[in-house]
Amino acid sequence: MSETATRVAVIGIIVENPDSIATLNDILSLHREHIIGRMGLPYTKKNISCITVVVDAAQNEINTLCGQIGRLDGVSSKAAFSNV
Numbered sequence: 001m002s003e004t005a006t007r008v009a010v011i012g013i014i015v016e017n018p019d020s021i022a023t024l025n026d027i028l029s030l031h032r033e034h035i036i037g038r039m040g041l042p043y044t045k046k047n048i049s050c051i052t053v054v055v056d057a058a059q060n061e062i063n064t065l066c067g068q069i070g071r072l073d074g075v076s077s078k079a080a081f082s083n084v
Contacts, residue, residue, distance in 0.1 A: 007062065008053070009082065011052070011083045013077045015048060017075065020072040039051070052057075062079055
């Protein structure tokens with residue numbers, strides 16, 4: 001049986017609605033087995049948070065995660081994929 005191919009990706013997340021943070025953390029927790037690392041930076045001047053999440057997962061799983069995040073109120077996300 002072959003192992004499912006995975007890719008490394010960086011998901012950039014911008015949170016404009018602080019009420020969505022708890023749900024965002026719940027979603028990330030559900031995908032924790034794929035998360036290599038994450039970094040969050042509050043940008044108080046604009047009243048937003050910028051979060052970077054690095055993942056290693058199948059491309060469809062990364063797309064699913066990014067879509068779940070992007071459907072949250074006041075949250076946007078984009079993924080950049082490695083070529084390996």
